Amino acid sequence: MFASHMWRPWSPVASPAHPLTLVRGEGNRVRDTEGVWYLDGIAGALNASCGHGHPRLIEAAQRQMARLAHYDLVNASHPAAERITERLAALLPGDLGQTLLVNSGSEATEAAVRIALEYWRNVGAPRDRVVTFAAGYHGSTALALHLSGLPYTRSGWADLFPVHRVALPGSARSARTAADAAALAARFAEAFAAGPPPAAVVVEPLLNVGGGIVLPPGLLARIRALCDQYGTLLVVDEVFCGFGRTGRMFGFDHDGVTPDIVTMSKGISSGYVPLGAVTTTDAIKQSFQAEPLLRGLRYGHTTGGHAVAAAVASAVLDVVDEEGLVANAATRGATLLDRLGPLLAYPDVVDVRGLGLVVTVETVDPAVASAVVLGARDRGLLVRQQGACVMVIPPLTLTGDETAQLADTLLAAFDQVCRPAG
Ligand code: PLP
DSSP: OOSOSOOOTTSOSSOOSSOOOEEEEEBTEEEETTSOEEEESSHHHHTOTTOBSOHHHHHHHHHHHHHOSOOOTTTOOOHHHHHHHHHHHHHSOTTEEEEEEESSHHHHHHHHHHHHHHHHHHTTOOOOOEEEETTOOOOSSHHHHHHOOOHHHHTTOOOSSOEEEEOOOGGGGGOOSHHHHHHHHHHHHHHHHTSSOOSEEEEOSEETTTTSEEOOTTHHHHHHHHHHHHTOEEEEEOTTTTTTTTSSSSGGGGGTOOOSEEEEOGGGTTTSSOOEEEEEEHHHHHGGGGOTTTSSOOOOOTTTTOHHHHHHHHHHHHHHHHTTHHHHHHHHHHHHHHHHGGGGGSTTEEEEEEETTEEEEEESOHHHHHHHHHHHHHTTEEOEEETTEEEEOOOTTOOHHHHHHHHHHHHHHHHHHHOOOO
């Protein structure tokens, strides 16, 4: 009945009209079964931040695999997990020094929601309301999916806990000013006041699945101030933005904000092996002394903090640092945004926006975005369709020449699909 035995995630059950099977990755390019090389404008699964086939990451994985593939973190420990959690503590601001290692972004969200809600129980002042963006996405496991207001990702499940989802005004797709930040902060203030004090706010610094929506500068700082006023925990989802994607090490760095809980995945291991992480403060971890059955967090997975993944993550931090990937993301991203700016003159293009190496061209219709993505692929470039948006999310190792090639190819694909009249 089906052409393959594999059930592809987030995909129609029928095989795609234009299947692409990839067999090799080198640097910022990937090759398919036909021998065709593509410039990778999707960074694998939005996570190959160090590019493909990086010798340092391969070596770190091989060395750890040969020494000790993995061991239980419930009753024991291994140096790879100790090392990456220590390095995250040094990297993250403020008191963010206690890290739970998991396998994915969804698991990181799941754990963060559990930690945030159970913290309030632990301190004897239960709260359960969570405030988030309606257009946010934080994962597809049971607790994580309730945070999103995107109908496509929520799949019609009823809420498991009270969630107040803040809508973006239509114009906020291109909201870039301090006034826009104030207007959106006012919506958050209404959400805070609309019920009992929230347990937590969960936000992405840049809305990935929501359509590459860049938040106006200053908004996160205003949300932090609201959290301080209400004693609410600020959970920042760095699953997509973390480790340089937006041209700063973390998305919250743009606003100089220190969250109470940070979730990470994707770039943490450059996608070479599955890894996620949740980092919080000593005080929040300490509250779990009050947990009656375990005196700890009753959450975890067999492969969470897998030694190979943890070893790769430490090597990723070295590569990001030594190759200057955060600054490279900022520079190449600015160039790309500039080069794609002329698309704003196209009647089928609604917005061109970006931060670091997340550049999004929003079109009038998903059919336009789909045609552009296929046109780019025919020209040797892989970019991502997200609804009516074409998203460019290349490895942070993108070179100057590749930036130019990427921009020229995408412009040509847009020209083919929707060149403006005259
Ligand atoms: N949070 C954000 C911001 C994401 O972009 C994603 C995935 O795209 C997730 C969470 C879920 O991560 P995962 O797919 O690893 O479960």
